[in-house]
Amino acid sequence: MPYNYPDPGDRVTAKMISSISDPDRWDAEEQRILSSLRSELRQIEPPRVVLDVGAGIGRLTRALGDLIIAADLLEPDLARARRAKDFIKATAPQLSANVYTVESELPEQTYDLVLLSHVIQHLLPREAQRLVAFSADRCRPGGLFYLATTLASPDRSNWRLASIDESGHWTERAVSEDLFSKQVAKPVLGTLPVREFSQVELARALRAVGIELLAVLPFHETSLGGALTEAPGAFRDIAMIGRKHQPQGSRSRGRER
Numbered sequence: 001m002p003y004n005y006p007d008p009g010d011r012v013t014a015k016m017i018s019s020i021s022d023p024d025r026w027d028a029e030e031q032r033i034l035s036s037l038r039s040e041l042r043q044i045e046p047p048r049v050v051l052d053v054g055a056g057i058g059r060l061t062r063a064l065g066d067l068i069i070a071a072d073l074l075e076p077d078l079a080r081a082r083r084a085k086d087f088i089k090a091t092a093p094q095l096s097a098n099v100y101t102v103e104s105e106l107p108e109q110t111y112d113l114v115l116l117s118h119v120i121q122h123l124l125p126r127e128a129q130r131l132v133a134f135s136a137d138r139c140r141p142g143g144l145f146y147l148a149t150t151l152a153s154p155d156r157s158n159w160r161l162a163s164i165d166e167s168g169h170w171t172e173r174a175v176s177e178d179l180f181s182k183q184v185a186k187p188v189l190g191t192l193p194v195r196e197f198s199q200v201e202l203a204r205a206l207r208a209v210g211i212e213l214l215a216v217l218p219f220h221e222t223s224l225g226g227a228l229t230e231a232p233g234a235f236r237d238i239a240m241i242g243r244k245h246q247p248q249g250s251r252s253r254g255r256e257r
């Protein structure tokens with residue numbers, strides 16, 4: 001059965017962003033994180049090649065387009081994959097980009113940078129773990145790994161369902177892990193399961209797959225207001241930039257697997 005991302009057109013996410021008091025700051029905060037990633041990426045000698053796992057419409061590949069020569073995008077939702085193809089062609093025509101909908105069709109190679117942005121929070125826990133391992137495996141030794149996802153704060157529960165209510169407002173409710181998993185296994189379009197991770201568990205998960213952390217960057221402070229209002233100092237998202245372990249003495253870029 002073809003996969004359908006449960007938030008077609010990112011309506012639920014867009015509604016959440018538009019409900020905060022300063023939506024421009026939302027984008028600006030992610031840009032700040034991407035600037036850090038760009039600085040790290042510049043330190044890798046060109047030509048640089050990227051794998052964007054769970055690419056959506058290719059937003060992140062596009063944002064790095066001037067620093068890379070080629071990108072493979074993995075996006076299992078066929079409609080989103082088609083949009084990614086068109087979006088990259090229109091906005092970064094210089095890039096040699098391929099969009100794949102099935103993991104096994106990806107070329108047998110490793111990459112200078114692997115992106116896994118805002119994907120694992122929508123998956124079953126075991127699938128999230130597998131996808132992190134798969135993505136890290138595709139990062140070349142010495143290459144960069146970028147993970148961004150939703151961050152748990154102490155007074156929020158870890159499993160949520162987000163949707164748009166009857167009056168057109170963004171709404172999110174805490175649920176049990178069991179209900180979250182049922183929702184992921186049997187998706188309902190318009191209801192987006194969102195898991196929040198602790199910083200410690202993410203750091204541990206990355207270390208377990210050979211990623212050494214270079215930067216841990218919480219972003220999207222919840223005091224931005226609107227639907228997110230919470231104590232200052234709490235963050236909705238977190239990004240981790242890491243480097244794939246490079247065994248001593250191995251200096252090759254080794255893109256062939």
Ligand SMILES: C[S@@+](CC[C@H](N)C(=O)[O-])C[C@H]1O[C@@H](n2cnc3c(N)ncnc32)[C@H](O)[C@@H]1O
Pocket residue numbers: 004005053054055056057058059060074075076077080116117118119122123127131
């Ligand atoms: C919230 S979007 C993030 C898109 C993009 N990475 C970004 O940051 O803008 C999550 C994407 O992950 C994709 N996805 C869901 N399950 C996946 C899986 N098992 N492997 C790869 N991608 C997946 C969805 O189809 C969706 O496009």
